Amino acid sequence: MDIGLIQKIYRDWRAFFATQNKFAYAMDREKQDGYFSLEQAEHAKGFALRDFKEYYHYYPWGRCPESLKADLECYYDQAVEFAKTLLIWVEQYSPLDVSQCFSESLSAMIEASQQSLLRVLHYPPMTAGQQQLPRAAPHEDINFLTILPAADGPGLKILSQEGDWIDVPNRPDQVLINIGDMLQEVSAGYFPSTTHQVATPSGEELSQGRMSLPLFLHPRPEVVLSPRHTAESYLHERLLELGVA
Numbered sequence: 001m002d003i004g005l006i007q008k009i010y011r012d013w014r015a016f017f018a019t020q021n022k023f024a025y026a027m028d029r030e031k032q033d034g035y036f037s038l039e040q041a042e043h044a045k046g047f048a049l050r051d052f053k054e055y056y057h058y059y060p061w062g063r064c065p066e067s068l069k070a071d072l073e074c075y076y077d078q079a080v081e082f083a084k085t086l087l088i089w090v091e092q093y094s095p096l097d098v099s100q101c102f103s104e105s106l107s108a109m110i111e112a113s114q115q116s117l118l119r120v121l122h123y124p125p126m127t128a129g130q131q132q133l134p135r136a137a138p139h140e141d142i143n144f145l146t147i148l149p150a151a152d153g154p155g156l157k158i159l160s161q162e163g164d165w166i167d168v169p170n171r172p173d174q175v176l177i178n179i180g181d182m183l184q185e186v187s188a189g190y191f192p193s194t195t196h197q198v199a200t201p202s203g204e205e206l207s208q209g210r211m212s213l214p215l216f217l218h219p220r221p222e223v224v225l226s227p228r229h230t231a232e233s234y235l236h237e238r239l240l241e242l243g244v245a
């Protein structure tokens with residue numbers, strides 16, 4: 001992972017989020033690309049309050065401000081390649097009774113997928129009155145695997161199997177991998193999805209914003225995940241539950 005590139009993306013997109021130009025890229029409900037404002041941001045499944053965040057969904061086929069495109073394109077390619085390698089390892093280490101239920105190999109499921117997306121995510125500074133709002137309420141990601149490089153501030157927590165919230169350190173050279181609900185679904189629960197949240201800061205940190213850059217690896221829409229779901233039907237159900245479809 002190119003840490004310098006990630007930090008440059010954080011700098012440039014902090015500046016972008018500070019302008020009104022972002023509203024020219026308003027999110028498209030059908031395609032799910034573009035800019036999601038505070039009012040359009042998702043809420044976690046089962047939560048009424050929207051997360052206090054704004055973000056931009058980048059797909060190689062989607063809209064992107066011209067001056068910011070080259071860096072996202074470059075990072076997207078790196079992160080998708082990395083995610084694919086990890087998924088191949090997941091496949092290799094799946095027990096036979098799990099893998100023989102796959103409708104096709106995991107690597108075939110993501111072959112030529114147009115659905116993987118990069119989220120440039122900004123949690124704006126908060127005032128004392130906003131402290132009860134979630135930055136990202138506890139949730140699981142929808143996709144197969146999420147590649148999460150270090151954010152530019154603390155706050156990420158993951159839920160352990162014992163049910164304790166663990167603070168994730170935030171070293172610049174770290175990468176966190178989350179299992180998403182689609183990998184849980186396709187493996188009939190063998191790979192449980194990672195529950196995580198971004199805690200709302202207190203004290204002086206409230207006035208500091210935070211940037212992060214998750215890459216969500218998604219299969220092709222027609223992929224059969226389970227007897228209940230194709231990737232498309234599962235994604236659609238979740239987007240409705242999150243208030244963005």
Ligand SMILES: O=C(O)CCC(=O)C(=O)O
Binds near residue numbers: 136148
């Ligand atoms: O901002 C982070 O560190 C995590 C973001 C996240 O979990 C998400 O966008 O799904």
Ligand SMILES: [Fe+2]
Binds near residue numbers: 139140141196
């Ligand atoms: Fe997440």
